[in-house]
Amino acid sequence: xxxxxxxxxxxxxxxxxxAHTGTRHFWxxxxxxxxxxxxxxxxxIIIIALLGRTHAAVVQIxxxxxxxxxMLLFIINTAYHMWIGMQEIILDYVxxxxxxxxSLMANTFFVFAVGFVSAYAILxxxxxx
Amino acid sequence: MAELEAGSAAGPRRPRPLSxxxxxxxxxxxxMMSIVHRITGAALYFGMMLIxxxxxxxxxxxxxxxxxxxxxxSLIGRLVLFGYTWALLHHMLGGIRHLIWDTGxxxxxxxxxxxxxxxxxxxxSLTLILWVVGYLAMGGPL
Numbered sequence: 001x002x003x004x005x006x007x008x009x010x011x012x013x014x015x016x017x018x019a020h021t022g023t024r025h026f027w028x029x030x031x032x033x034x035x036x037x038x039x040x041x042x043x044x045i046i047i048i049a050l051l052g053r054t055h056a057a058v059v060q061i062x063x064x065x066x067x068x069x070x071m072l073l074f075i076i077n078t079a080y081h082m083w084i085g086m087q088e089i090i091l092d093y094v095x096x097x098x099x100x101x102x103s104l105m106a107n108t109f110f111v112f113a114v115g116f117v118s119a120y121a122i123l124x125x126x127x128x129x
Numbered sequence: 130m131a132e133l134e135a136g137s138a139a140g141p142r143r144p145r146p147l148s149x150x151x152x153x154x155x156x157x158x159x160x161m162m163s164i165v166h167r168i169t170g171a172a173l174y175f176g177m178m179l180i181x182x183x184x185x186x187x188x189x190x191x192x193x194x195x196x197x198x199x200x201x202x203s204l205i206g207r208l209v210l211f212g213y214t215w216a217l218l219h220h221m222l223g224g225i226r227h228l229i230w231d232t233g234x235x236x237x238x239x240x241x242x243x244x245x246x247x248x249x250x251x252x253x254s255l256t257l258i259l260w261v262v263g264y265l266a267m268g269g270p271l
Contacts, residue, residue: 044259048266051267055190059188079177086174118181120188121181124188
């Protein structure tokens with residue numbers, strides 16, 4: 001900040017902050033946290049209902065429309081919520097630029113992998129084959 | 130602004146003033162719970178692999194599912210699941226606390242201590258209740 005700068009104050013303010021974005025993620029984290037309350041409770045109820053059941057029964061219940069839709073909503077909502085959350089943790093603690101970029105990328109890859117594996121499983125259970 | 134310009138003209142930088150960080154403060158419940166909220170969030174992040182594994186195993190067939198059931202039913206599996214249950218509930222209740230704080234309420238000293246204690250007591254007791262219900266649903270602890 002002490003070096004003389006050619007940039008205008010507006011130019012400096014734009015892209016400000018470690019994430020180079022504004023408050024959108026803050027807000028989306030709130031939205032997904034509110035949605036996460038009923039969805040997580042539903043997940044817990046579904047898991048308890050599936051405890052000790054045979055594989056055939058589990059497949060049938062997880063593939064039934066209501067349960068499958070709730071599970072898909074849980075997966076999508078959670079994936080986005082945890083992506084923002086981990087990004088925030090990375091931006092707070094990783095200060096090296098290269099490592100930061102790699103971590104942010106790894107975060108995206110991890111979330112997509114976990115999210116797609118889970119969503120694919122639910123879709124397969126729903127549509128059979 | 131004038132100070133900044135004077136600083137840049139003077140040549141060598143003065144060390145910037147540092148704000149006090151964590152080690153300066155006495156550990157307080159609200160502060161510890163704030164850290165725990167982040168830790169449980171990170172744990173749940175990696176714990177989602179368990180959900181993905183469970184679901185893909187169910188979609189793969191009886192053998193893969195039996196495999197998951199065996200791992201989850203082992204002592205270590207149960208401990209991990211118990212921890213996962215607590216982390217999920219704690220993160221959820223902590224999130225509700227933060228949502229209340231987002232509205233600007235609950236910041237009085239007694240209120241915030243109460244909210245923080247409620248998070249802790251609530252997450253531990255809800256975890257125990259859920260596991261009792263779970264065991265009852267399965268017809269016993271074994």
